[in-house]
Amino acid sequence: MRRLRKILRVPALYAVFLVTVMAAVFFSAPAAADTGGTSDFLTDAGGVSGAVYLYDDADLLTDGEKQEIETLLKGVSQRCRLPVICVTTDRGMDEYALREYLADDILSAKFAENTESGNSPDGIVYGIDISGRCDSVVSGGSVYEQLGSSELDSIRERAEDEIAGAARSDHEAFADAFRAFAKRSEYYLNHSVYYRLTRHWAADLVIAAVITGIVMVILFSMQKSHMEAGAADYADRGSMHLKRSQDIYLRTGVVHRQAPKNTGGGSRGSGSFTGGGGGNFGSSSGRF
Numbered sequence: 001m002r003r004l005r006k007i008l009r010v011p012a013l014y015a016v017f018l019v020t021v022m023a024a025v026f027f028s029a030p031a032a033a034d035t036g037g038t039s040d041f042l043t044d045a046g047g048v049s050g051a052v053y054l055y056d057d058a059d060l061l062t063d064g065e066k067q068e069i070e071t072l073l074k075g076v077s078q079r080c081r082l083p084v085i086c087v088t089t090d091r092g093m094d095e096y097a098l099r100e101y102l103a104d105d106i107l108s109a110k111f112a113e114n115t116e117s118g119n120s121p122d123g124i125v126y127g128i129d130i131s132g133r134c135d136s137v138v139s140g141g142s143v144y145e146q147l148g149s150s151e152l153d154s155i156r157e158r159a160e161d162e163i164a165g166a167a168r169s170d171h172e173a174f175a176d177a178f179r180a181f182a183k184r185s186e187y188y189l190n191h192s193v194y195y196r197l198t199r200h201w202a203a204d205l206v207i208a209a210v211i212t213g214i215v216m217v218i219l220f221s222m223q224k225s226h227m228e229a230g231a232a233d234y235a236d237r238g239s240m241h242l243k244r245s246q247d248i249y250l251r252t253g254v255v256h257r258q259a260p261k262n263t264g265g266g267s268r269g270s271g272s273f274t275g276g277g278g279g280n281f282g283s284s285s286g287r288f
Contacts, residue, residue, distance in 0.1 A: 051083055051111070054178075058088035058130045060168065065175040069182075076182045080189040082143060083111050083123035086178045092131035095269060095285035102127045102138040103275040103283075112277070120144060120279030124189070126159055126181040130168055135160055136285040137181070140275075144282045147188055149270040152284035155184045160288050 053073035056066055069086060077084045087106055089098075102125045111121040122141030129135070137156040139147055147155075162176040270284040 051077070051085075053077060053083070053085055055085070055087045055106070058090040058128070058168075060088045060128070060130060060171065060174040062171050065171060069175060069178045072179065072182050076186045076190075079192070080186055082141070082189065083107075083121075083125075084182060084185050084189075085123060085125040086181060087125060087127040088174070089127065089129050090131050091129060093129045093134065094132055095134040095136055095287060098127055098129050098132065098134055099136040099138050099273070099281075099283040099285050100276065102136055103140065103273075103281045104277055107138065107140045107281070108275055108277040108279065115141070120275060120281050124155075124185055126156070126178070126185075128163070128174065128177070134285065134287045135163070135177075136283060139282040140279065143189065144272070144280055147282060149282070149284065151188055152282055153268070153270055155181060155188070156284040156286060158184045160286060163288050166288070 052070075054061075054066060054070045061069065073084050073086060085106060087102060089101070091097075091101075093101060103120070106125050106127070107121050107123050111123050115121045120140035122143060124137065124139045124143045124147075126137050127135065135156060137152050137159075139152060159177040159181040162180055163170075163173050166173040268284075268286040270282075272280055272282050275281050
């Protein structure tokens, strides 16, 4: 019994430490976040607090979905401390015209207050043109400085996966696209310690449990194993008679094949550009 307690001591201490850390994260971090208040940007008239987060000009969502997505985007915007916006339109634009529309008519026109002249306003916007069958993510200000092309592609593609082949009447698909956009945007733009520590909490717990199990198995095996004094103890005398040694090599030729080209029907473009009102923007655009 004493030996068993000795074996379990290290995994038990590890488990206690893990539970203590997780409890501290879950119970103390939210309270600290509540007492900190919001930034000045959120309380300005041209900031997030009085903004409209969803512009469903193409009427792709039901009334219930509009209210849900508006509330979702508002919460993400407040946690990220910058506008996170969704737009639908029915203008028949291509992906490049759509990104200009999102930069000039949405970000610059509606969120440029308190922004220095010549600079793009902070924010990220995802737009869908249902007639043109294209979508685009546009970033400005601090988001443009934080996120590169790969991150913007990741955000757009996560949303675009939900509407691939969707018809105008597929309301739930467009709602799912906006949910995916909001979730992925927060993944990159929410820098609070609490969010960073808890966004993968389920996977972290599984990994910790696996590590604890491995440690226990190793400790048990160490107690059961014993060491012999000499190499002869590990050999079965007379069990092997080596008469011939020969190496045989198969498939020594090298064949080079050209990688196949991507012949998919979708198009994609990403990078930075200058908006009509000045300022630099980042974008990721494609067709669905």
